[in-house]
Amino acid sequence: MLPKYFYVGLPRADYDRRPRVTENLVTTDPIIRISAGAPTPFIADVDDGAVPLIGVGSTGISQIEPLAIATTGDTTVFYPQCSPTAVADLSRRLAAGDDATNQAEWVVRHQPQPRRLPIPTEGPLAVGSRDILGLCGWLRPTAGDDYRAAMGFTEPDRIDVQSQLTGLQGRGWGDIATDIPLTDIWRDIQEQSDDPVLVVNAHSNQTDHLLLESIPLAVLDGARVTAGAINATEIIIYTSDTADMPLQHTKAAIAELPRGPPVTTATGPTEYRAGEPTMALEALEGVSRIEARRRPPSPAEVGLNERPTAIHTPRTLVQLLATIHSPDRQPTRLLRYTGDVAAPAVVELPETATLEDGLGAVAPTGPIKAAAVGGQFGGFTADLDIQAHPGALGDADLGTDGRVEILTTDRCVVAEIGRRARTASETNCGRCVPCREGTTQLVGLLRAVYDGEVQAEKIQELCRVMDTTSLCAFGVQAARSVRTGLAGFQSEFTAHANGTCPAGVCYHTTVPENHRVSS
Amino acid sequence: MSTDDPTPRIPEIFEAIDTGTASDPSLPRDESARVTVDGEPVELAAGATVLDAIQKVKPDSLPALCQYDHPDIGPRSECRTCVVGTDSHGIVPSCSYPAKDGMAVQIDDPRAVEARSVNLDLVLGNHNLRCTTCGKNGRCELQDTAIDEAVETPRYGVFDDRSAYEPIDDTSSFIQIDRNKCILCNRCVEACNDIQVEGVLRMEGSGADTRIGFQSGAETMEESTCVSCGHCVTVCPTGALVEKGFEDATTIPLPGFTQKNSVGSVIEASDRRRRPVTPAKRDELAKSTDELDSGTGSPDQGHAGDGEDGVPDVDPWGGGA
Numbered sequence: 001m002l003p004k005y006f007y008v009g010l011p012r013a014d015y016d017r018r019p020r021v022t023e024n025l026v027t028t029d030p031i032i033r034i035s036a037g038a039p040t041p042f043i044a045d046v047d048d049g050a051v052p053l054i055g056v057g058s059t060g061i062s063q064i065e066p067l068a069i070a071t072t073g074d075t076t077v078f079y080p081q082c083s084p085t086a087v088a089d090l091s092r093r094l095a096a097g098d099d100a101t102n103q104a105e106w107v108v109r110h111q112p113q114p115r116r117l118p119i120p121t122e123g124p125l126a127v128g129s130r131d132i133l134g135l136c137g138w139l140r141p142t143a144g145d146d147y148r149a150a151m152g153f154t155e156p157d158r159i160d161v162q163s164q165l166t167g168l169q170g171r172g173w174g175d176i177a178t179d180i181p182l183t184d185i186w187r188d189i190q191e192q193s194d195d196p197v198l199v200v201n202a203h204s205n206q207t208d209h210l211l212l213e214s215i216p217l218a219v220l221d222g223a224r225v226t227a228g229a230i231n232a233t234e235i236i237i238y239t240s241d242t243a244d245m246p247l248q249h250t251k252a253a254i255a256e257l258p259r260g261p262p263v264t265t266a267t268g269p270t271e272y273r274a275g276e277p278t279m280a281l282e283a284l285e286g287v288s289r290i291e292a293r294r295r296p297p298s299p300a301e302v303g304l305n306e307r308p309t310a311i312h313t314p315r316t317l318v319q320l321l322a323t324i325h326s327p328d329r330q331p332t333r334l335l336r337y338t339g340d341v342a343a344p345a346v347v348e349l350p351e352t353a354t355l356e357d358g359l360g361a362v363a364p365t366g367p368i369k370a371a372a373v374g375g376q377f378g379g380f381t382a383d384l385d386i387q388a389h390p391g392a393l394g395d396a397d398l399g400t401d402g403r404v405e406i407l408t409t410d411r412c413v414v415a416e417i418g419r420r421a422r423t424a425s426e427t428n429c430g431r432c433v434p435c436r437e438g439t440t441q442l443v444g445l446l447r448a449v450y451d452g453e454v455q456a457e458k459i460q461e462l463c464r465v466m467d468t469t470s471l472c473a474f475g476v477q478a479a480r481s482v483r484t485g486l487a488g489f490q491s492e493f494t495a496h497a498n499g500t501c502p503a504g505v506c507y508h509t510t511v512p513e514n515h516r517v518s519s
Numbered sequence: 520m521s522t523d524d525p526t527p528r529i530p531e532i533f534e535a536i537d538t539g540t541a542s543d544p545s546l547p548r549d550e551s552a553r554v555t556v557d558g559e560p561v562e563l564a565a566g567a568t569v570l571d572a573i574q575k576v577k578p579d580s581l582p583a584l585c586q587y588d589h590p591d592i593g594p595r596s597e598c599r600t601c602v603v604g605t606d607s608h609g610i611v612p613s614c615s616y617p618a619k620d621g622m623a624v625q626i627d628d629p630r631a632v633e634a635r636s637v638n639l640d641l642v643l644g645n646h647n648l649r650c651t652t653c654g655k656n657g658r659c660e661l662q663d664t665a666i667d668e669a670v671e672t673p674r675y676g677v678f679d680d681r682s683a684y685e686p687i688d689d690t691s692s693f694i695q696i697d698r699n700k701c702i703l704c705n706r707c708v709e710a711c712n713d714i715q716v717e718g719v720l721r722m723e724g725s726g727a728d729t730r731i732g733f734q735s736g737a738e739t740m741e742e743s744t745c746v747s748c749g750h751c752v753t754v755c756p757t758g759a760l761v762e763k764g765f766e767d768a769t770t771i772p773l774p775g776f777t778q779k780n781s782v783g784s785v786i787e788a789s790d791r792r793r794r795p796v797t798p799a800k801r802d803e804l805a806k807s808t809d810e811l812d813s814g815t816g817s818p819d820q821g822h823a824g825d826g827e828d829g830v831p832d833v834d835p836w837g838g839g840a
Contacts, residue, residue: 273725278541282541282542285542287537287539287541287542288537288539289539289540289721289722289723289725290725291539291540291541291722291725292541293541293542293543293544294541294543294544294594294595294596294615295544296544296547296616296617297544297546297547297617301544301547302544302545306544425726425727426726426727427725427726428725428726429725429726430703430722430724430725430726430727430728430729431541431597431703431729432596432597432598432599433597433598433599433600433638433641433642434599434634434637434638434641436703436726436727436729437641437642437644437645437675438641439726440644440645440727441641441644441675444675458674461633461637462637464630464633464634465633465634465637465638468602468609468610468630468634469599469602469610469612469634469638470599471596471597471599
């Protein structure tokens with residue numbers, strides 16, 4: 001029998017006081033798991049000790065959480081959005097040997113003692129694949145024994161990087177290998193004479209936060225493999241200073257790691273820009289003001305405290321780990337569907353699946369008009385029939401930072417784009433002209449639309465220059481939002497210039513033309 | 520100063536310096552390169568940039584506004600008016616891009632031409648272009664560049680919103696700051712910190728609020744720890760930092776218009792007596808005053824803002840009033 005305790009919401013000190021785990025969740029049968037992204041204190045109230053009732057990490061689909069997952073032998077049943085009484089009842093039935101399937105939302109038959117979350121054939125968990133996410137919602141995030149039973153720590157020196165990882169690309173704007181092969185970056189690092197360091201950049205991406213929160217040991221395992229491949233003597237996990245749970249779980253998980261290079265955690269300011277790789281290095285070096293570094297040379301050559309530095313996101317590291325465990329697998333993409341949806345969801349899609357395929361995991365709050373795809377400054381598209389593959393996303397001028405922000409028909413695309421441009425103008429680091437001055441002028445050009453002028457060519461010209469000459473990806477991305485919005489929603493721009501907002505959002509729609517306020 | 524301790528205290532000064540700017544990596548110096556510029560071959564020593572190559576073939580053919588020819592200043596690579604096309608690396612900022620062997624550089628790559636023009640206009644769009652009342656009229660790198668590039672009407676207009684102008688800081692007896700003319704090239708910050716090691720100027724703020732400020736947190740030049748060495752003025756490409764006495768040297772006499780009133784508000788000097796701002800000097804003064812003055816308390820208490828002698832309540836090394 002597992003000790004009666006649950007991990008979620010425990011203060012830091014309690015991690016150290018907790019009873020030593022002698023068994024793991026994988027081989028525990030029967031068992032009820034409660035999956036949630038936030039503390040579920042009711043577990044303590046309803047736990048009658050008959051069946052182990054254990055808090056596990058989030059599945060990534062907040063809409064169905066807290067999710068009770070009860071496993072006996074070859075059967076797992078799911079109770080989404082479970083109440084304390086429902087869990088207590090489920091526990092009683094399981095203890096009495098009663099059938100737990102009749103009121104379950106989903107029932108899955110499988111081999112006994114599955115190592116990953118059994119996947120229902122319908123509902124949001126059935127969307128895409130759960131190659132990587134299968135560990136989420138199945139393990140106690142910080143229990144080394146659970147991870148050992150489900151995955152097993154990888155021996156870093158048994159990896160043949162060149163043959164096993166050929167072509168695997170970095171994920172997210174916080175990764176220095178974003179959309180290029182990891183091994184290209186690693187080659188640059190290996191050519192340097194100094195000791196390399198690995199920075200795991202989990203600064204601002206919510207999917208990266210989920211991974212650190214739910215399966216930090218998988219991220220750390222991937223980091224150890226990477227450190228082995230580049231001979232890094234130090235691993236630093238970097239998050240924003242408001243990412244409490246990811247940081248807390250990471251710290252506890254570090255204590256469970258086998259012997260290896262030292263792993264530490266560090267935080268930087270919350271601002272989005274602090275997730276840009278060179279600004280992350282600035283934050284790690286403890287500067288008072290964060291701005292991007294000039295490149296080349298890249299951080300791979302001269303990085304943290306002038307050491308050769310690999311900067312990878314947790315998404316990259318779990319992808320790498322999955323590829324090492326099954327070399328023949330096709331890479332997947334972790335996408336977070338957010339915006340006008342009942343609750344955001346992280347979905348894992350094969351690269352050949354389309355953005356549309358991920359929609360099943362969320363409940364949009366209205367008819368979909370568009371999506372902003374990428375990071376904070378995603379590309380706008382009305383068409384979601386686009387593959388999640390970076391090449392396909394690139395062809396459609398969309399971003400690969402794994403965020404799909406749904407916009408329903410009551411949203412005004414012009415206003416959405418204007419808001420992003422303004423955010424970019426207010427939150428850029430201020431270093432380079434195309435980004436600092438370019439975003440300011442972009443805001444002006446977008447405001448002029450409300451005064452009756454769509455200066456499309458001027459906007460496109462400015463976006464081109466921001467794209468080709470910005471010092472870091474921030475300016476490149478800010479331009480993308482505006483460029484794609486203008487290209488895909490020209491009629492909305494024209495309508496605004498003529499004084500109407502088709503979505504009825506913009507303030508001046510009811511103001512007569514001669515009373516229009518110029519902004 | 521004590522003669523018992525021969526160790527210079529310079530490292531501590533460096534530690535106290537906080538310029539607000541990124542720790543840019545040094546440019547690689549390992550290999551010499553042979554490149555072509557518009558088809559013309561150029562041999563370059565190790566550590567050369569693409570701009571070095573261009574200067575050999577077609578000198579002064581690019582604006583390169585923020586670039587400054589001193590090993591301790593830049594490349595800041597912020598203005599992006601020096602970008603050129605390359606066959607291997609696309610559009611690159613020539614001032615800071617290492618020349619790589621075999622590289623073919625095209626100055627007139629259409630994308631680079633467009634970018635140089637747009638970026639120059641972006642700089643002009645946030646610059647107070649009242650050249651006729653500027654003390655750098657006729658000796659301004661931005662003006663020269665705009666003339667060289669035949670800019671007649673910058674596409675984003677010029678910065679001409681008087682309500683948005685920052686006041687001129689005319690408080691120092693030696694240096695005037697007009698931030699409305701600053702292009703944030705960072706040369707002054709590097710001259711102040713990396714060459715003079717004074718630790719006065721810094722880059723502060725972000726986005727449109729990015730500005731040159733003072734590491735002590737002071738609001739004005741007068742209250743800053745500036746020692747008036749003038750190096751910042753020497754390197755400033757525009758009328759943002761000008762020697763006092765020259766601030767209207769080249770203005771065109773027009774009745775009713777002066778260098779100051781063309782901007783609007785001006786922060787004038789307080790005319791308050793100042794004590795030395797460097798700690799070493801202050802200690803010296805403290806000692807000599809102690810010797811002269813028998814026991815009315817240390818001058819440092821006076822410095823801490825009792826207001827009697829009008830000394831501002833600023834600890835120059837402590838970060839603000």
